Amino acid sequence: MTSIVVDRLVKTYAGAHRRAVDDVSLEVAEGEFVVLVGPSGCGKTTLLRMVAGLERPDSGTVHIGGREVTGLPARLRGVSMVFQSYAVFPHMTVEQNIGFGLTMHKVPAPQRLSRVRRAAEMLQLEEVLDRYPTQLSGGQRQRVAVARAIVMDAAVLLMDEPLSNLDALLRLQFRSELKRIVREVGATTLYVTHDQAEAMSLGDRVAVLRSGQLVQIGAALAVYDSPATQFVGGFLGSPPMNFLTATVSGSSLAVGPVSLPAPEFASSWDGKPVLVGVRAEKVTLDPSGVPAVVEVVEPTGAAMLLTVLLGDQRLKVSAPADLRVEPDETVRLRIDPSSVRLFDPETSLALLP
Amino acid sequence: MRNRVGLHLACLAVTAFVGVPIYLVALAAFTSRTALNEFPVPLGPTDVSTETMRGFLATTGVTGGFLNSLMVGLATVVLTLVLGAPAGYAVARYAFRGHDSYQLLLLLTRALPIVVLSVPLARVFLRIGLYDTTYAVTLLHTALALPTAVLISSAVFVGVPREQEEAATVFGATPAKAFLRIVVPQALPGIAAVAVFTFVLSWNEVLGATILTLNQRTLPAQVLTTLSDSPLAYRFAGGLALVLPALVFIAVMRRYLLNIWGTLR
Numbered sequence: 001m002t003s004i005v006v007d008r009l010v011k012t013y014a015g016a017h018r019r020a021v022d023d024v025s026l027e028v029a030e031g032e033f034v035v036l037v038g039p040s041g042c043g044k045t046t047l048l049r050m051v052a053g054l055e056r057p058d059s060g061t062v063h064i065g066g067r068e069v070t071g072l073p074a075r076l077r078g079v080s081m082v083f084q085s086y087a088v089f090p091h092m093t094v095e096q097n098i099g100f101g102l103t104m105h106k107v108p109a110p111q112r113l114s115r116v117r118r119a120a121e122m123l124q125l126e127e128v129l130d131r132y133p134t135q136l137s138g139g140q141r142q143r144v145a146v147a148r149a150i151v152m153d154a155a156v157l158l159m160d161e162p163l164s165n166l167d168a169l170l171r172l173q174f175r176s177e178l179k180r181i182v183r184e185v186g187a188t189t190l191y192v193t194h195d196q197a198e199a200m201s202l203g204d205r206v207a208v209l210r211s212g213q214l215v216q217i218g219a220a221l222a223v224y225d226s227p228a229t230q231f232v233g234g235f236l237g238s239p240p241m242n243f244l245t246a247t248v249s250g251s252s253l254a255v256g257p258v259s260l261p262a263p264e265f266a267s268s269w270d271g272k273p274v275l276v277g278v279r280a281e282k283v284t285l286d287p288s289g290v291p292a293v294v295e296v297v298e299p300t301g302a303a304m305l306l307t308v309l310l311g312d313q314r315l316k317v318s319a320p321a322d323l324r325v326e327p328d329e330t331v332r333l334r335i336d337p338s339s340v341r342l343f344d345p346e347t348s349l350a351l352l353p
Numbered sequence: 354m355r356n357r358v359g360l361h362l363a364c365l366a367v368t369a370f371v372g373v374p375i376y377l378v379a380l381a382a383f384t385s386r387t388a389l390n391e392f393p394v395p396l397g398p399t400d401v402s403t404e405t406m407r408g409f410l411a412t413t414g415v416t417g418g419f420l421n422s423l424m425v426g427l428a429t430v431v432l433t434l435v436l437g438a439p440a441g442y443a444v445a446r447y448a449f450r451g452h453d454s455y456q457l458l459l460l461l462t463r464a465l466p467i468v469v470l471s472v473p474l475a476r477v478f479l480r481i482g483l484y485d486t487t488y489a490v491t492l493l494h495t496a497l498a499l500p501t502a503v504l505i506s507s508a509v510f511v512g513v514p515r516e517q518e519e520a521a522t523v524f525g526a527t528p529a530k531a532f533l534r535i536v537v538p539q540a541l542p543g544i545a546a547v548a549v550f551t552f553v554l555s556w557n558e559v560l561g562a563t564i565l566t567l568n569q570r571t572l573p574a575q576v577l578t579t580l581s582d583s584p585l586a587y588r589f590a591g592g593l594a595l596v597l598p599a600l601v602f603i604a605v606m607r608r609y610l611l612n613i614w615g616t617l618r
C-alpha cells in the first residue's frame with residue numbers, strides 16, 4: 001500500500017514574487033504512473049522535489065505509503081529518483097553507480113552484485129559495467145541513471161524529465177522501453193515532463209500544471225478529449241486544439257458568417273459568446289459541409305495537415321494523407337457536434353453539459 | 354600534423370624558458386668554485402663538486418631555516434585547507450545574506466600590501482608572545498593564502514553538480530557521507546591545486562617572514578637577508594635550495610593536477 005498523497009502543498013522560493021507550487025493536492029495510487037506536465041516554470045519539478053524530500057514545503061503535507069514524510073530527509077523516505085541531468089557519479093564505474101544505493105543501505109556484496117547485474121541486464125548495460133560514465137554515450141548514461149533508480153526496488157519511483165537530454169530519435173525509443181521497465185518494476189511512479197506527447201504516452205493519468213496550480217488531472221485520453229480549460233486544450237496534443245470564437249444561436253454556433261451545428265447542451269448559453277474547441281482530427285472533409293479556404297498544406301506522412309480559413313478564423317485540419325489539395329482551393333468541412341467542446345471566453349474554463 | 358609540430362615546439366620553448374635557468378643555477382651550485390670563475394663558463398657538468406652546496410648547508414641558519422620553511426609551508430597548507438575549503442563550499446552551495454559582499458571582502462584583504470599588514474601584526478604578535486615563532490609566519494601566510502584558496506575551492510565545488518549530491522542523499526547517504534563519497538573525490542584535484550598554490554606562496558614569501566622573525570627565519574628570509582653579503586657560489590647554492598622543495602612538492606601533487614586536466618577534455 002504505497003500510495004503518494006500530496007495535500008495542499010505550497011512552496012515559495014526565497015526572493016520569488018509568486019508561489020512556485022500553489023496549493024496542490026494530488027493522489028497517486030499504488031502502482032500507478034502519474035505524469036506531471038506543464039510549461040517550464042509551472043512548478044512541476046518543485047512539486048516532485050518536495051515529494052522526494054529535496055525541497056521543504058512552506059505548508060501542506062506529503063504522505064508516502066500512509067506515513068507522513070513532510071519533514072523527513074530524502075534518504076529516509078524510501079523513494080528512488082532519476083534526475084534530469086542523470087547525476088551519475090563520474091568518479092565511479094557503471095557498476096559502482098548502479099550499486100551506490102545498495103552500498104549505502106549496507107546490502108551484502110554478493111546480493112548487491114546480483115541485483116546490479118539484473119538491473120544492468122534490464123537496461124542493456126552488462127557490457128559496460130566496468131566503464132566510467134565519461135566513456136559512455138548520453139543514452140547509456142541515462143540508462144545508468146534509470147538502472148541506479150530501479151535497482152533499489154523502491155516502492156516509489158520519481159523521475160524528473162529523464163528523457164529531455166536525449167535526441168529526438170533516442171527519446172522515442174527509450175520512452176516505450178521506460179514504460180515497459182516501469183510496468184515490470186511495478187513501482188508507484190511520479191514523472192515530470194514538459195513534453196505533452198511524453199505525458200500522454202507514458203502516464204496512466206496526466207496532471208497538468210500551470211503557474212504552480214493543478215489545472216486538471218485524469219486519464220491521458222480523457223484530459224486530451226475534454227480539457228478542463230482552454231490552456232489544457234492548447235497545451236496537450238499536436239497540433240493543439242483549435243479555438244474559434246463563436247456565438248450560440250439556437251441549435252447552432254455562429255462562427256463569423258459560418259454556422260456550425262451546436263452540441264445539445266449549448267442551448268443553455270443561447271445568445272452568449274463562447275469559445276469553440278475542436279481537435280484537428282475531429283474535423284472531417286464532407287461534400288455537404290461548410291466551405292473553408294485552404295491556406296497551408298503540410299504533409300506529415302501519416303496525415304495531411306491543412307491550415308484553413310473558416311470565415312476569418314484559422315483552423316487546423318488533419319486530413320487523410322492521400323488528399324490532394326492546393327492552397328487557395330476551397331474544401332468543405334464537417335464538425336460533429338459531439339466532438340465540439342465549449343469554453344467560457346472570459347474565464348477560459350470548459351462549459352460543461 | 355603541422356599543428357602538432359607547432360604545439361610541441363611551443364611546449365619545448367616554454368619548458369626551456371623555465372628549465373634552462375634552473376639547470377644553470379643547479380650546474381653552478383654543483384660546480385667547484387674555481388671552475389665557476391672560468392670564462393667562458395662550461396655549459397655541461399665538467400667539474401662536479403658538492404663543495405659549494407656543503408658549504409652553503411653548513412652555514413648557520415640554513416638547516417634551521419629550511420626546516421622552518423617546511424614547517425610553515427605545510428602548516429599553512431593544512432590551516433588554509435581546513436579553513437578555506439569549507440568556506441569555499443559554503444560560497445559555492447548556499448545562498449546566504451551577504452554572499453556577494455563576502456566574496457568581494459575576501460579579495461579586498463589582498464589589497465593591503467604585506468608591509469602594511471606586517472608591522473601592526475608584529476606589534477600584536479609581540480604583545481601576545483608569538484613574535485619570532487614559526488606560528489606567527491604560519492598565521493600570516495594563511496591569511497595571505499585564504500582569499501584565493503576560498504575562491505578557487507568554491508570554483509572547484511561549483512564544478513561538482515548539486516544534483517549529484519542530491520542523488521546520493523536520495524539513495525540513502527547522509528549529507529556528510531554524500532560530501533565525502535561524492536564531492537570530495539571529485540574536488541580532490543582542485544583542492545590539490547589549492548595546496549600547491551598555498552605551499553608555493555608560503556615558500557616564496559619573504560617580506561612578512563623577515564619582519565615577523567629574527568632567529569626563527571624561514572629559508573627565503575634567511576637566505577635573502579644574508580645573500581647580498583655572500584660570495585657568488587653561495588648565491589647559486591641558495592637559489593637552488595629555494596627552488597627545489599617547491600618543485601618537489603609540485604611533482605608530488607602532479608598526479609592530482611593531471612587528473613583534473615585529464616578529465617576536463
